[in-house]
Amino acid sequence: MSTKLETSDSKAQMAMPNGKPLLLNVSMKMVFLPQRGKISKCRQSKIKNKLYKLFMQWANFLAKEAATHSLSLKQTAAFIKYFKTENLGKSEAKLASELNVDVAAFRKWMSEVYDKFAQNYPELAISNSRGKLKKLQAYLSAKHHSELDVLKPLAAMKLLKSLVVRERLQQEPWVARRICKFLGYLPLALELVGRYLDKMPDLSLETLLNQLEKKRLEHEAVVNGNSLMDYESGLAEAFELSWEQLDENAQGFGCLLSLCALTDIPLSVETREDDKKQQLNQKAIGDLLELHLLQRESKEIYRLNPLIRQLFQMKLDKSSEADEAKTKFAAMMLEVAKLIPQQPTPEDILNLTPHIPHITEVATHLSQYLGDKNLITLFTKLAWFYQGQGLYQQAEPWLQQCVELTQNHLGLEHSDVVANLNNLAGLYESTGRYSEAEPLYQQALELRKRLLGDNHLDVATSLNNLARIYESTGRYSQAEPLLEQVLELRKRLLGGEHTDVATSLSYLALLYESTGRYSEAEPLYQQALELWKRLVGEEHPHVATTLNNLAALYCYTGRYSEAEPLLEQALELRKRLLGEEHIDVGTSLNNLAQLYESTGRFSKAELLYQQALELSKRLLGDNHPDVAISMNNLAALYRNTRRYRKAKPLFEKALKICERILGVSHPTTMTVRANYASFLKEAYH
Template sequence: MQWANFLAKEAATHSLSLKQTAAFIKYFNNEKLSKTEAQLASELNVDIATFRTLMGEIYNKFAQNYPELAISSSRDKLENLQAYLRAKYNSELDVLKPLAAMKLLKTLVVRERLQQEPWVARRICKSLGYLPLALELVARYLDKMPDLSLETLLKRLEKKRLEHKAVVNANSLMAYEYGVAEAFELSWEQLDENAQSFGCLLSLSALADIALSVETIEDDKKQELWEKAIADLLELHLLQRESKGIYRLNPLIRQLIQIKLDKSNEADEAKTKFAAMMLEVAKLIPQQPNPEDILNLTPHIPHITEVATHLSQYVDDENLITLFTKLAWFYQGQGLYQQAESWLQQCVELIQNRLGLKHIDVAASLSNLAGLYKSIGRYSEAEPLYQQTLELRKHLLGDNHLDVATSLNNLALLYESTGRYSEAEPLLEKALELKKCLLGEEHTDVATSMSYLGLIYESTGRYNEAELLYQQALELWKRLVGEEHPHVATNLNNLAALYCYTGRYSEAEPLLEQALKLRKRLLGEEHPDVATSLNNLAQLYESTGRYSKAEPLYQQGLELSKRLLGDNHPDVAISLNNLAALYRHTRRYRKAKPLFEKALKICERTLGVSHPTTMTIRANYASFLREAYH
């Protein structure tokens, strides 16, 4: 296959638009990427900004299917995509020279067998188009047929060519790929029903490594059937083993098996089964995945993505929102907000199309998208979605429902984030009243609403009212879940923060120390909340002039955040900013400057230039520069 044809095929596979396809082929068909962006943009009759936007959109489409691309740094994204495309292209079929094809066949088949019919062996190589994959398939087939003559094999291949020519043409396979189709057909006929069904199931996977943990199957009979199917497919070279528990289907073999599946009466059943399997894996994705979660789940993401992209119609209505939301969590938890946004937007559109505009799951999908926008500071986009969610829930559920209370909370917290306290307060008061009415006074959701309302009172300078609510929430949590609970630690932090803000450091300090100990004991030393507590306690020490005690805590918190969240997470930026501020206060300007710069760069890249955290760090950096260099 020519490189240009390969690129066109990839563009179609990833559903690129006409403009995106033109930019994609123009960029990657550029010999050694020698032309500049300006030259390429000019050839496409667009400006550089539009060209860059198109390439960014293209990259994101590929990254949705292949997480290893999504975690690339922004600087080398297109280089990584180029490497990915080249690797995939090289894994596709390569035509050998006739002598090389014969040499390969000699390494695969017993020499004496070929020597008995040498001219037939050469004709077989030619019939197979000198394709390595076809030769490998035929060799494995011969292994299972020790007494089969090469002449008979050639006749069978010629017969299969006639039978499958129409099928191959109908599925747009290139002419020189026919050899594989016939060799595949002979091998396929050697499989029993169990292996064929399993092969069909695997063909629904993405073009990526397939993790098969057969040992985790509880049903012994099913485990044995899967093990036998894998062995049979491996024996005939229809499946490749990459490493322990990791397998891969050749792209063309995958396509040929899919043709078999679509012609069978079991296509819908297999697709429903595969979608259900991937859904169960998707359900394992937590809302805040840690590095271990990311490592364990990454091999499965391409296949979950395959279901979301091509098999969503086989996911039942009640699980549709789960599939897309879990994919969004996987990316959002790594700070990959563009990928998360794409999945949440698709979720809204798909649910609206399937279930109609007035469905409760539409409200949930809108709320999820709004939550993402709020977390990255895109408040103007989050607000109408939260408002739509609130109105839709009221319409469907009535005014007195817990989901309505949740929507009131969400909208109020958005207003709080933008300083619109007078609009937030009545919503939080109404949400608290509603929860008390529906759940009773003694409920954790009531305690949570108390904390939210306390935040508004604190932000508007009503410290006594805020303190009372924080104390009530803390006591309620203790009564409901006991003293040893992470939420108790969170509420200790809330109360301590109020004391710090009002200069009551002696009252705040024991609460922060207690929260830190509690989190270490309950969550372990390696947890993001522990990093938060380390930073909180360090800030108190800094505020009271105990810089030598603050510095090691800031450093511990920073290193912990890096280990848990990666170097480019907003929480890491906040830790960098805090440590830089300490260096500034102690006049260690050389140490402070690179930390401020790195913190600002992380926030601009992950949260955007207008996010409150970004603006705060930018203001801190500007103030530092004025102090240090003027």
């Protein structure tokens, strides 16, 4: 696991083809039942309305599942398209053409969708490849049915009895049964009515039923059968009674929450400086919970039922404050997004993950309530969140959209356009798509030269970025003069005593090392090391990184006795400065293990490889390229010590992660694939 040097591009920033996110299309084609005898127009209308509502419920359910499982925009589009009611039975080729993508891309997205569901539901993971999507369809149908399950009449009465004082129901038993029927025996509607009755102890059941029936007549006169408000379960009517129990503040708070994504909502009101506002929000949450319009999942974590969310949204859209509320919510999510650093730590990721679906909701559905500059910031921060975890496929559409938006808003001749070109190119570089990264880096370089002239630090950064592409693709003769030019430019503009100069020395040393010119690389590493020590002191992570790189050079030249103390020093320095739970510590463990393996100390190497693997899993999760590299290295040790049964599953997992995260053509993926193929040849032939 080699250590990557940081670039010095302070403007490096971090989206969807054509600059537009794929919005969820939940429109439905109308399906008519075959007629058997004459059906009145009124009856036909009711049938169509009921079918429409069933389709809408299914579409909303799919949208919620997509958000809950953190599907990317492309994955969500494929998921919704595949499982929409009217598309069942269509070929993959037909569905792909409707999304304007090729079949291979569509299949890839659906495979990724299945994998995400299988992570949470192990029973899906054991399916054979042919029956995977059918099994997912069955799972989704069963879950949807359970969420909207209609109770038997007796079960509905039992639920109502658990919510309302028994004596109260016994006074009007037949009315209680009529209320259950009016509510379509739907548990959610019964919950709302039960909570409402609990707040109105003197209200008779007969009066309640009259109120519900009156609400239905009002809705039928207004909504024309075009929404959930006239759904036959009586849910809308039950919601309306609860809505009228809320004060204006709680109503507004519920409407604001309805703008959140269909997933857990982190709510903390204790951090507000305004005590009065804090008290109002606390009361609003309490009122919503009391009426069962909001569910508390755990401490400071809440959730809206999808149907309640839609009813709140309909209230909001009818109000004169809709635009103001949406602007406010978008601004709130922007402020949260601004907390995402370019290189998020595991702690950052843990703290920010609950907010990401809601930030994404703004980016995809409320983007018109943010100015272009703020929208670019939002896209950038989302990309940083995913890219910092190695989730490049999820970061890419946001980066693409940043480029498109900046070019449209600022024109082609602007420094912010350069920054976004660099960021997108950097992602392509990270995933081994060098042919896509190179023209973007070249475009950024030429643009910077025109805007800033040849003698500018940002031009040096662009030269450095382009040189990295040349080096990664084996064009060392093209990379070398660029790196030398960068070093000379930085020395001239910054002087010899600068951190950027130290970075340039290290990059040039890496190139010399890659071309076998170890005697030329070594003094550059040593110069960089001394420079870092003078500039930042001996107790600094950059010093540890340079020690690590110099030690790697010694290993390449067989000078293990010189490399070992440097690797040990780098490891101890990182533990002391960064703490033992840091990914750079994992890198040092891995590198020291490689040295032990190279010198035949296999038991020591195995222990460090295992520690590195467990650490990377804890910090990065099970699906990260660094985890795959650790698996590959441990598997290689098992192979070298002829423990083939231990090696095989690690190679397989490592290859699967690399192919899914980095793509099949990335150099790391190809290295792991070659190692696995070599292992199979040795172990089974």
